[in-house]
Amino acid sequence: MAQLLSEELISLIRTLIREKKQESVTKLLDEMRAADVADLIEHLDQNERLCIFELLKPEGAGEVLLEMEPPVQERILSDLDNQAITEIIQTLDSDDAADLVGDLPDERARAIIETVGENTSKDLRKLLPYPEDSAGGIMALEYVAVNAESTNQEAIETIRQKRKEVENVYYVFVVDDNRRLSGVVSLKDLLLEPPYRKVKEIMNSQVVSAYVYNDQEEVARLVKKYDLVSIPVVDEHHRLVGRITHDDIIDVFEEEVDEDIALMAGVINQEIAEDSPIKISRARLPWLIVGLFGGILAALVIHQFEASIEKVVALSFFFPVIMAMGGNTGTQAATVAVRGLATGDISVMSIGRRIWMELKVALINGVICGILLSIIVGMWLSSVVLGSVVGVAMIIVILTSGLVGASVPLMLKKLDIDPALATGPFVTTSNDIISLLIYLTLVTLTFMV
Amino acid sequence: MAQLLSEELISLIRTLIREKKQESVTKLLDEMRAADVADLIEHLDQNERLCIFELLKPEGAGEVLLEMEPPVQERILSDLDNQAITEIIQTLDSDDAADLVGDLPDERARAIIETVGENTSKDLRKLLPYPEDSAGGIMALEYVAVNAESTNQEAIETIRQKRKEVENVYYVFVVDDNRRLSGVVSLKDLLLEPPYRKVKEIMNSQVVSAYVYNDQEEVARLVKKYDLVSIPVVDEHHRLVGRITHDDIIDVFEEEVDEDIALMAGVINQEIAEDSPIKISRARLPWLIVGLFGGILAALVIHQFEASIEKVVALSFFFPVIMAMGGNTGTQAATVAVRGLATGDISVMSIGRRIWMELKVALINGVICGILLSIIVGMWLSSVVLGSVVGVAMIIVILTSGLVGASVPLMLKKLDIDPALATGPFVTTSNDIISLLIYLTLVTLTFMV
Numbered sequence: 057m058a059q060l061l062s063e064e065l066i067s068l069i070r071t072l073i074r075e076k077k078q079e080s081v082t083k084l085l086d087e088m089r090a091a092d093v094a095d096l097i098e099h100l101d102q103n104e105r106l107c108i109f110e111l112l113k114p115e116g117a118g119e120v121l122l123e124m125e126p127p128v129q130e131r132i133l134s135d136l137d138n139q140a141i142t143e144i145i146q147t148l149d150s151d152d153a154a155d156l157v158g159d160l161p162d163e164r165a166r167a168i169i170e171t172v173g174e175n176t177s178k179d180l181r182k183l184l185p186y187p188e189d190s191a192g193g194i195m196a197l198e199y200v201a202v203n204a205e206s207t208n209q210e211a212i213e214t215i216r217q218k219r220k221e222v223e224n225v226y227y228v229f230v231v232d233d234n235r236r237l238s239g240v241v242s243l244k245d246l247l248l249e250p251p252y253r254k255v256k257e258i259m260n261s262q263v264v265s266a267y268v269y270n271d272q273e274e275v276a277r278l279v280k281k282y283d284l285v286s287i288p289v290v291d292e293h294h295r296l297v298g299r300i301t302h303d304d305i306i307d308v309f310e311e312e313v314d315e316d317i318a319l320m321a322g323v324i325n326q327e328i329a330e331d332s333p334i335k336i337s338r339a340r341l342p343w344l345i346v347g348l349f350g351g352i353l354a355a356l357v358i359h360q361f362e363a364s365i366e367k368v369v370a371l372s373f374f375f376p377v378i379m380a381m382g383g384n385t386g387t388q389a390a391t392v393a394v395r396g397l398a399t400g401d402i403s404v405m406s407i408g409r410r411i412w413m414e415l416k417v418a419l420i421n422g423v424i425c426g427i428l429l430s431i432i433v434g435m436w437l438s439s440v441v442l443g444s445v446v447g448v449a450m451i452i453v454i455l456t457s458g459l460v461g462a463s464v465p466l467m468l469k470k471l472d473i474d475p476a477l478a479t480g481p482f483v484t485t486s487n488d489i490i491s492l493l494i495y496l497t498l499v500t501l502t503f504m505v
Numbered sequence: 506m507a508q509l510l511s512e513e514l515i516s517l518i519r520t521l522i523r524e525k526k527q528e529s530v531t532k533l534l535d536e537m538r539a540a541d542v543a544d545l546i547e548h549l550d551q552n553e554r555l556c557i558f559e560l561l562k563p564e565g566a567g568e569v570l571l572e573m574e575p576p577v578q579e580r581i582l583s584d585l586d587n588q589a590i591t592e593i594i595q596t597l598d599s600d601d602a603a604d605l606v607g608d609l610p611d612e613r614a615r616a617i618i619e620t621v622g623e624n625t626s627k628d629l630r631k632l633l634p635y636p637e638d639s640a641g642g643i644m645a646l647e648y649v650a651v652n653a654e655s656t657n658q659e660a661i662e663t664i665r666q667k668r669k670e671v672e673n674v675y676y677v678f679v680v681d682d683n684r685r686l687s688g689v690v691s692l693k694d695l696l697l698e699p700p701y702r703k704v705k706e707i708m709n710s711q712v713v714s715a716y717v718y719n720d721q722e723e724v725a726r727l728v729k730k731y732d733l734v735s736i737p738v739v740d741e742h743h744r745l746v747g748r749i750t751h752d753d754i755i756d757v758f759e760e761e762v763d764e765d766i767a768l769m770a771g772v773i774n775q776e777i778a779e780d781s782p783i784k785i786s787r788a789r790l791p792w793l794i795v796g797l798f799g800g801i802l803a804a805l806v807i808h809q810f811e812a813s814i815e816k817v818v819a820l821s822f823f824f825p826v827i828m829a830m831g832g833n834t835g836t837q838a839a840t841v842a843v844r845g846l847a848t849g850d851i852s853v854m855s856i857g858r859r860i861w862m863e864l865k866v867a868l869i870n871g872v873i874c875g876i877l878l879s880i881i882v883g884m885w886l887s888s889v890v891l892g893s894v895v896g897v898a899m900i901i902v903i904l905t906s907g908l909v910g911a912s913v914p915l916m917l918k919k920l921d922i923d924p925a926l927a928t929g930p931f932v933t934t935s936n937d938i939i940s941l942l943i944y945l946t947l948v949t950l951t952f953m954v
Contacts (some may be wrong), residue, residue, distance in 0.1 A: 089711075091730045099855075123730075125850070216697050225693045226675045226734065243692040244674045248665050262538075280759070281540045281572075283752035285675065285734055302751040303732035306758065310729070313762050314844070321840035322833070333865035337873075340837050340866065344874055344903075347833045351826025352881060358822045365821055370816050372821040373807045376828060376937055377800025384771070384796045384930055385831070388789050391770035395763070401574070406548075416782035419788055425797055432801060454793075481833055490826055 066099050073107050082111045094123035097132075105329045106135055114143040122152050127330050130159065138164060142171050149223075150176075151196035151304070153334050154183035158246040191275045192268040194308065195289045195298030200223045201229040202255055209251035211241070224301065226285045230259045235295045237288055239263055265290045268297055275300060276308040277400055310478065316398060319476040322346075343481050350485030354492055361496040365503055370437055371499050374446055375492065381425060381450060382491035383484050389414050389461030390479045397475050398467060411462050417460030426451040449495040456494065457487045515548050522556050531560045539565065543572035546581075555584055563592040575785045576779050579608065586703035587613060591620050598672075599625075600753070603632035629839050637762050640724045641717040643757065644738045644747030647671045650678040652706055653687050658700035660690070673750065675734045679708045684744045686737055688712055717746055724749060726849055727756040759773050765847060768925040771795075792930050799934030803941055810945040813953055819886055820948050823895055824941065830874060830899060831906040838863050838910030839928045846914060846924050847852035867907030875900035894951045898944040905943065906936045 065084075072081045085093055085108065093112070097105050097120065109117060109132060121129055121144060133141065133156070141160075145153045145168060157165050157180055169177050179197050186192025200218050202211045211228050218225075228246065230239040239259035249258050265277045265288045279287050279302070289298040303452075318324055322343025323336075330336055358365070358375075365371050393410065396402035403409055426447040434443025464483050465475035514533075521530045534542055534557070542561070547571065558566060558581060570578055582590065582605070590609075594602045594617060603795055606614050606629055618626050628646050633675035635641025639820060649667050651660045660677050667674075677695065679688040688708035698707050714737045715724040728736050728751070733891050736754075738747040767773055771792025774787075779785055805816070807824075814820050842859065845851035875896040883892025913932050 089731065173770070212696055215693065219693075219697060221546065224691075224734070242673075243696060244668075247661055247692060247696050248668060280752075280755050282538065284671070285751055302734055302755075303729075306729050306751075309755065309758055310848070317840060317844055321837045323837050323841050333862060333869060336862070337866045337869040341870055343837065343874065344830060344833055344870055345877075347829040348826060348874055348878060351823070351829045352878075353823035354829075355822035358825070359819075362818055365814075366818050369811055369818075370808075372814055372824070373804035374800070375824045376803035376807070376819070376941065377735060377797060379828065380796040380800045380803075380930070380934060380937060381793060382932070388770045388772050388792065388829055391766060392772050395766055399759070413780070413782060413785070417786045417789065419781060420786040420794055424786075425793055426788065428794075429797060429801075480831070484832070485829060488829060492825065498888060 088499045090119035091123045093120045115147040118144040118147045149196050150179040189272045191266040191289045195300050199299035204256040229288050237296045272308045276305050279305045316476040320479040346481045364500045376493045378491050379488045382453045382487040385454045386457040386461035386487040389458045393465040394475050414458045414462035418455045422451040422454035449498045453491040539568035540572045542569045564596040566594045567593040598645050599628040627782040640719045640738045641714040644749050648748035651704035653679050655704050657757045676736050686745045721757045725754050728754045765925040769928040795930045813949045826939045827940050827944045831902045831936040834903045835906040835936040838907045842914040844914035861909035863907045867904045871903035898947045901941040908942050
């Protein structure tokens, strides 16, 4: 089992740093994995973090840096000098190096690309132009590829030559004379088939690949769908240009979920690791302001019906229940649609079916909740008329909110806007206003006419 | 690139089925990958699905079945006879076989375990007792393990013997004489190191493993943290009992996200693939009923303040904005806490810091929104008093909702209840009621005293 980070370990390290016992700290760090050191660092303050960082060798420091949450990483990088960053970059795989350099301020990035040595600098120049969330943006240039005409023995020799450079090899990619991807061969088959056989005879030519400008989410879905451990990346001429491995794909899945959740609630990605309340507040404020103005719009709507409320004050009792039901129904419908779009389970073909299903569900739930509410209200206020009209309003509100909740994400998708936005305050606020309008119109028609 | 499922392909297959051209359908299916056939089947109706299924060979049928969404899988299994299921089960890896049998009704499961042949039946009896969401519940018995004293050559021979049984091998697990896990060796090292070397000399003994009763979410986090491609599973004596691979881990991540999202909105997992509106409605109704009774509670609260509203009807205008802001703030705080708990970024150590941060953020946002609202209300209704009191209520409401939103998930976690429940209607409804109570008390104190 992995060593778990404990409160004792943290306070031990803190004490050792305070007492300047660098040697003991180094000894403790040497026994830890990079991911655990990163965890530890996240629990320390900036000065302690830098102390730890100075004790790590460049390779170790690089690995630790990669495992940290982005806000912590950013803060540490901003306190390291260019020399230290250059040394770290040189130890990293090309994809990680490009990510790190890509996140630096332009000027620092340029300075580092110039000092980092020819090979790394060439890799960086190749990778940096790709959009961050494309296959090109997450691929690495470290992979093993052989010509289809090579023998197994030659393939094994190629792996040996790249042994240091490519740490994890599970498949060898096979290319033709123009470097076009023509197949893959597993290490297992290389190991078990005779050395003189040609790679093209044992390779699997039905290879799934990603196009370098594919969105990372699409790539992740391909990997998941076909249970791949790594996926080769090709350019527009189907020439092999890179490789994306399973661990990067898991990161993509988490990132996409984080992004969706952040968008749903109007919070920032990785908010947990952020320690400036001003930054968090600034990120959350837009959602609150939308709610605020939506609420004022709702106030204006109610204002229009002031006369009805003056006549029957009890009408105002049911604002919360009407809004809550509209909100919940809308959120349920929107959540299912957003998740379905994210996992690819809702396709263009099934949009009509999806909305039809939501309407059927809303009708059932609307009738049940409507009847329940009308009985409760009717008995409580001893008014069959008020009970009935509140119940009918509830049915219409649930039907409308279900429709709005299900269609807004689909519409956003068509407009190429992230549908996760729909589960945020926009749909809830619109549903609040629409629901109040339906309810107040209905009760006014009943009591005023 | 993988062949994408198109509307044309679906209607072509439909026509061919209608015209009973089985041979042409078989030819089309042969060219498709299992995951694509599963996708296709999900777009057909039950009769068409069964037609396709009859054309697949047992191995193909098994793979296709595994790739389908659970509700579709369940419906197909319910229409297949025991004989057909038995044949399919025999072609599957142990973990998939156990999943499939585990989902069958008890009686059918027993019948199939008895007819499935000795080896498979033994595997099933080993795996079925583990909880579905434990390491044991998702591990497979197909892996390659060798004794630490073996030579590389012997290890390669073991892989050869298990070539058929274990399709994907990236690492060979190394055990001692008591089958206790003592290391791993990568295929790359086996391939590159001389055949006479002993496995224990080249193995990595710092191996990360999962305990068989670990929760699948914990296992997935280990795999993500240490970028593993597969993780060995051990029993209480540290004896090797199984293996979990990267593709299962991706499924766990999706499953956990699906579960959280389902819990947040009160919808069912995999609702998209469900085609009974009754089932969907039944799943969503509890959330709506919570909202309904919460709303009625809110109505009772307002009822208590009837006199105030009769005096100043305008007070009722601001119910929506007060509730919306309480709701949004609570959801933001709860979402960050739930996600942080799910990814492990919030640990027991940081709970106090988390709540303190939420309070600071709520104070900033509360003051900004409170001032904004008091200016708007004050100007609109030309009443400085009403404006100020609404603004002050807003500040208190945002502070309270932030606190409730941040602490409820942490409390649920302590009580071992899934914290995702907190982002559902419970927190929203409680915040609605608390917010109204704060607002109405404050305005009543101002206008009635």
